[in-house]
Amino acid sequence: NNNNEVYSVSSDRLISGNNNVVDSSSQENADIFKVLRGNFKLETFRQNQLEAINATLQRKDVFVLMPTGGGKSLCYQLPAVLDNIRTNKVTIVISPLLSLIQDQIQRLNHLKIHALELQGDHDINRRNLVFHELEKSAPTLVLLYLTPEMLNRSNRVMDLIQSLHRRGRLARFVIDEAHCVSQWGHDFRPDYKDLGQLKVKFPNIPMIALTATATARVKEDVIHNLSMKHCEIFIQGFNRSNLIYQVWNKSKNVDTQIGNFIRSHYLRETGIIYCTSKASCEDVAQMLCKKGLNAAYYHAGLDKRDRQRIQEDWHSNKVRIIVATTAFGMGIDKPNVRYVIHYSLPQSLEGYYQETGRAGRDGKKSNLRRMLKYCENKYDCRRQQILAYFGELFNSNQCRKTCDNCEMAATARIIEFDATDVAKEIIRLVDRNKHADVTSNQFISMMKTENSKNFASIVQRKHLVLPPEFKPSTLSKDQLDKLIKTMILQEFLLEQNQPNNQGYITSYIKVGIKSNDLLRGKETITLKMIS
Ligand code: ADP
Ligand code: MG
Numbered sequence: 001n002n003n004n005e006v007y008s009v010s011s012d013r014l015i016s017g018n019n020n021v022v023d024s025s026s027q028e029n030a031d032i033f034k035v036l037r038g039n040f041k042l043e044t045f046r047q048n049q050l051e052a053i054n055a056t057l058q059r060k061d062v063f064v065l066m067p068t069g070g071g072k073s074l075c076y077q078l079p080a081v082l083d084n085i086r087t088n089k090v091t092i093v094i095s096p097l098l099s100l101i102q103d104q105i106q107r108l109n110h111l112k113i114h115a116l117e118l119q120g121d122h123d124i125n126r127r128n129l130v131f132h133e134l135e136k137s138a139p140t141l142v143l144l145y146l147t148p149e150m151l152n153r154s155n156r157v158m159d160l161i162q163s164l165h166r167r168g169r170l171a172r173f174v175i176d177e178a179h180c181v182s183q184w185g186h187d188f189r190p191d192y193k194d195l196g197q198l199k200v201k202f203p204n205i206p207m208i209a210l211t212a213t214a215t216a217r218v219k220e221d222v223i224h225n226l227s228m229k230h231c232e233i234f235i236q237g238f239n240r241s242n243l244i245y246q247v248w249n250k251s252k253n254v255d256t257q258i259g260n261f262i263r264s265h266y267l268r269e270t271g272i273i274y275c276t277s278k279a280s281c282e283d284v285a286q287m288l289c290k291k292g293l294n295a296a297y298y299h300a301g302l303d304k305r306d307r308q309r310i311q312e313d314w315h316s317n318k319v320r321i322i323v324a325t326t327a328f329g330m331g332i333d334k335p336n337v338r339y340v341i342h343y344s345l346p347q348s349l350e351g352y353y354q355e356t357g358r359a360g361r362d363g364k365k366s367n368l369r370r371m372l373k374y375c376e377n378k379y380d381c382r383r384q385q386i387l388a389y390f391g392e393l394f395n396s397n398q399c400r401k402t403c404d405n406c407e408m409a410a411t412a413r414i415i416e417f418d419a420t421d422v423a424k425e426i427i428r429l430v431d432r433n434k435h436a437d438v439t440s441n442q443f444i445s446m447m448k449t450e451n452s453k454n455f456a457s458i459v460q461r462k463h464l465v466l467p468p469e470f471k472p473s474t475l476s477k478d479q480l481d482k483l484i485k486t487m488i489l490q491e492f493l494l495e496q497n498q499p500n501n502q503g504y505i506t507s508y509i510k511v512g513i514k515s516n517d518l519l520r521g522k523e524t525i526t527l528k529m530i531s
Contacts (some may be wrong), residue, residue: 028057035081039111046071048234053078056172061228062208063178063219066236067357072210073104076174080142081113087140089171090164091427093145096177096189101145108143115143118150118157139169148180148191162201170205173198175226178209182221199227215390234454238390239398245382246404247375255284258341259291262321267293269338270314273323274355276344283322284343295321298328326355346371349389373489379414379528381406392403412530419483419527420518421490422447422473426484427515430493432467437498437508444480447473483527484509492518492526 015133032053036042040113045053048066056062057508066072080091088465095101101117108115116130126302133141150157164170173195175181180192199207207228209220221265223231251257262271275281278299298310312317315334323343346352348367352374374385382403388394401407429446430438446464449472458464473480487493493514517523 017022018414028054030080031082033059034210035078035085039081039113040074040078041111042074045074048236049074052232052234055232055234056206056208057082059172059204059206061231063223063228063231063233064210065207065219065234066210066212067238067240068212068354069357070212071238072176072212073107075210076172076176076208077108077113077143080171080174083171084114084142087168090134090139090141091143091171091174092161093143093174093176094148094149094151094192094195094315095145096147096180096192098147100177101147105145113143113330114127114141115145117145118154118224119147120150131156131160134164137167137513143491144296148189148195148506150192152194152197157274158473165202165205170202172206172208173202175207175209176211178211178222178226179213179218181209181225182218193225196227196373202217232279237394238353238387238392239383239394243356244402245356245386247378247382254292255287258343259293261341262288262293262339264292266338269320270317270334270336271321271339271341272328272337272355273341273343274328274346275323276325276347276447278325280343281323285321288321288323293321294319295323298322298324300325300327306365326351345375349374349386353386353390376485376489377405378530379405379409408530414528414530416526417530418524419475420524422475422480423483423487424519425471425473426480426487427492427511427519428467429470429516430509433462433464434511436462436464437496437506438462438464439506440481440484440495440509443484443509444477447475447480448477479529482529486525486527488512492513492523492525 008106024478029050032050048064049071052062052064056076056079062075064072064075076091076093078243083089083091093101093104095104098119101119101268105115105117116133118127118130133139134144146157151161160258161170175192175195178192180189181195183193188241198205207226209222209226209228211222248257258273273284273295275284278301281297281299285295288295295312296310298307302310309326310319310322314322326347340356342352342355346355350367352371374382377385381394381399382405383399384394384396396406399406401410425446426443429443433439442455442458442462446459446466449466475483484493488495488509491512491514493515494510496508496510498506498508514523518525
């Protein structure tokens with residue numbers, strides 16, 4: 001069964017950036033832009049950054065949802081700088097991981113923005129240094145980073161924040177990775193939930209919560225648990241309009257296909273090819289090198305120094321193509337990646353989205369079925385399918401032929417027909433033969449009442465029978481194949497994978513849990529075909 005033999009490509013298309021419309025006549029915005037250029041060395045804002053900054057500077061509670069790498073940090077770091085310049089206020093940032101905190105502090109120090117952290121295993125001198133900074137009557141410390149545990153468990157820390165507050169030096173609370181507040185999020189942390197106490201103790205101090213992962217339910221939960229009031233919500237869509245999505249059928253000459261793709265479009269450009277196993281990383285990299293392309297492999301089996309060297313070579317464009325497992329991805333922030341190829345089926349749509357977007361978070365839940373459905377779907381807009389997974393409605397008109405399906409739909413004629421009756425016939429046939437292990441192709445042969453010698457012997461060996469009043473199908477074999485795949489995805493049929501003695505896997509078709517709904521007329525099934 002080579003259904004799974006799909007890989008996908010997403011590539012970068014240059015588009016002109018959407019410039020923020022800014023009323024720079026206002027003093028506030030003039031100051032904001034001054035800090036953006038002077039302190040952060042950036043020129044323009046990305047979607048929603050300026051809006052969120054304005055809202056939090058107006059002391060409103062703010063919720064920001066942006067994809068990983070979208071630029072959430074600036075939404076609170078820029079106001080923090082401004083508030084410290086103006087009134088020597090300190091911004092308190094709650095972040096779940098020490099590594100994230102250290103990464104942020106390093107970046108800030110690099111920009112010469114004064115930021116410190118307080119953590120449990122620092123020695124007393126180092127902690128006193130931080131306390132000393134905060135006890136100053138006009139602190140020059142811009143940002144103080146804490147884990148939620150530190151805030152909840154240390155009286156000294158809470159006393160200090162209260163003292164800042166009394167002296168009018170407390171700017172705002174920042175809750176980074178705010179999905180940790182919600183039990184519905186994938187990283188629930190009880191100590192995050194206790195952050196609700198901040199609004200009780202400091203009702204007038206503005207709060208800004210930021211996350212990359214929030215369904216509607218998580219968002220509500222976060223706002224509720226943190227007791228944020230009249231919260232302004234900024235949601236940046238997950239659509240990556242500058243990517244092109246394509247799913248290719250993996251054929252025998254896939255290596256040549258990939259080689260040609262890179263050679264003809266991206267010879268001097270940078271790309272990533274994801275493979276699922278270490279061995280295939282090495283094979284594919286070797287294959288590309290043989291074709292004269294500049295590739296290296298990267299996986300967890302390499303020692304740390306080699307991995308570092310390969311990353312550096314890739315960053316400095318010495319190596320153009322990295323063939324890697326998903327171990328390669330964390331913290332990758334290379335601006336000129338032009339294409340991402342998944343050589344094998346990605347583990348989940350979430351992982352696929354992250355990897356195609358080069359953002360570094362692993363898909364936690366395995367939803368292979370969704371991924372298969374995505375690949376098998378040759379009709380619906382790719383963006384619409386991906387974004388629907390994140391709870392976002394996307395109008396496929398907006399895709400403008402930047403995925404293979406929309407491009408196809410623009411040129412081909414798609415016919416849609418009701419296949420419910422044939423589907424019922426298939427279910428009856430499968431049910432009638434449930435004693436035997438029968439493959440999809442064998443059922444298709446039965447639907448067509450094929451009478452080759454070869455097939456007759458299978459029928460005899462497996463004791464296959466047709467149900468009473470059976471009507472052979474007028475659909476083509478291809479159409480029946482497509483129908484059966486669709487029925488599996490909708491759980492009218494079930495695909496059972498069994499390894500044989502040699503370890504090869506064969507898929508047998510059984511009745512699915514929803515088959516009765518179809519038989520009883522509660523559900524119907526339509527089939528789309530390219531004519
Ligand atoms: P996240 O949303 O995942 O927290 P970060 O705040 O860490 O993302 O930002 C990711 C990258 O985007 C950083 O390298 C940052 O410098 C860059 N970035 C953020 N805002 C802008 C901007 N307005 N212009 C250019 N680069 C930006
Ligand atoms: Mg972040």
